[in-house]
Amino acid sequence: MLAKRRLTRRFTLAGRDVLTSGLPHRPWHDLYHFFMTISWPQLFASYAGFFVLFNLAFAAVYSVQPGAIAHLNPRGYWGLFFFSVETLATVGYGDMHPLTLFAHLVASVEIFTGMMSLALITGMMFARFSRPTARILFARHAVIRPFDGRTTLMLRTANERQNVIMEASAQLRLIRDERTAEGYFIRRIYDLALRRSEQPVFVFGWNLLHVIDDSSPLAGATAESLAASHAFLLLTVSGTDETTGQTLMARYDYPASALRWNHTFVDVMTTGDDGIDRFDYANFHQVEPLS
Numbered sequence: 559m560l561a562k563r564r565l566t567r568r569f570t571l572a573g574r575d576v577l578t579s580g581l582p583h584r585p586w587h588d589l590y591h592f593f594m595t596i597s598w599p600q601l602f603a604s605y606a607g608f609f610v611l612f613n614l615a616f617a618a619v620y621s622v623q624p625g626a627i628a629h630l631n632p633r634g635y636w637g638l639f640f641f642s643v644e645t646l647a648t649v650g651y652g653d654m655h656p657l658t659l660f661a662h663l664v665a666s667v668e669i670f671t672g673m674m675s676l677a678l679i680t681g682m683m684f685a686r687f688s689r690p691t692a693r694i695l696f697a698r699h700a701v702i703r704p705f706d707g708r709t710t711l712m713l714r715t716a717n718e719r720q721n722v723i724m725e726a727s728a729q730l731r732l733i734r735d736e737r738t739a740e741g742y743f744i745r746r747i748y749d750l751a752l753r754r755s756e757q758p759v760f761v762f763g764w765n766l767l768h769v770i771d772d773s774s775p776l777a778g779a780t781a782e783s784l785a786a787s788h789a790f791l792l793l794t795v796s797g798t799d800e801t802t803g804q805t806l807m808a809r810y811d812y813p814a815s816a817l818r819w820n821h822t823f824v825d826v827m828t829t830g831d832d833g834i835d836r837f838d839y840a841n842f843h844q845v846e847p848l849s
Contacts (some may be wrong), residue, residue, distance in 0.1 A: 567823035593682050616642040616668050626661035629653050644674040693718035696797050696810035698843045701821040711768040713793055714823055717760050726797030728752060730768060732775050734789035748775035760797055762837050784814035821845045
């Protein structure tokens, strides 16, 4: 018995490479997810390959009965191929047409199959174009600094579209490796409380703050201890796009190397003498040490 093909995939999470293996390779069991996740060039190449192979196969079926197609041009197999193309697309130029019962039956099957295939392809294209995408910008670094007299972890996000995201919410988690009392290594997930985890109108920027006090999972942590435990922060932001009414979701992970201790973000907002607030996103990712 032939061994089942096993799937091997590589991921990158918080700067670490993760390799998974052992799962059976069954692309036919989840075609929707497959076509939703491949790139646009791969999608169009798949459709083109299906189109060519489909018509080659039906041309072979038509060739079973010579003379079944009237006014075949060009003669031979390629004439049958182009007749199949016209039949699949229900074009019907009026020159080539079936002559026999066999050809009519095969053409009927091909037309039915072509209509179903066109409906599926149209639905898939619509699903890909209408899939909600969040243009939420995350600063490449997080900073840890004193704020209001307490050590605070600060992260910065922005709405790149600059439209309204209603009832935006954010969740921050700390994920790190720890050893249990029995000596096993496990990966633990801790929720990090934010001073404000909801934003009723998310338009420009949003600074997220987590106070590092005695109750915080980050209490006593250092850059070295976080790196040793392969710790990283996972920030997720979601909300409703006011323009489309769709739910948007985005995430970003910060490995220990992305944390800047005793640094602060460079301001992106200034208020001019004319009273107008100005946001300069050219400095969005910039941090500077505290003086």
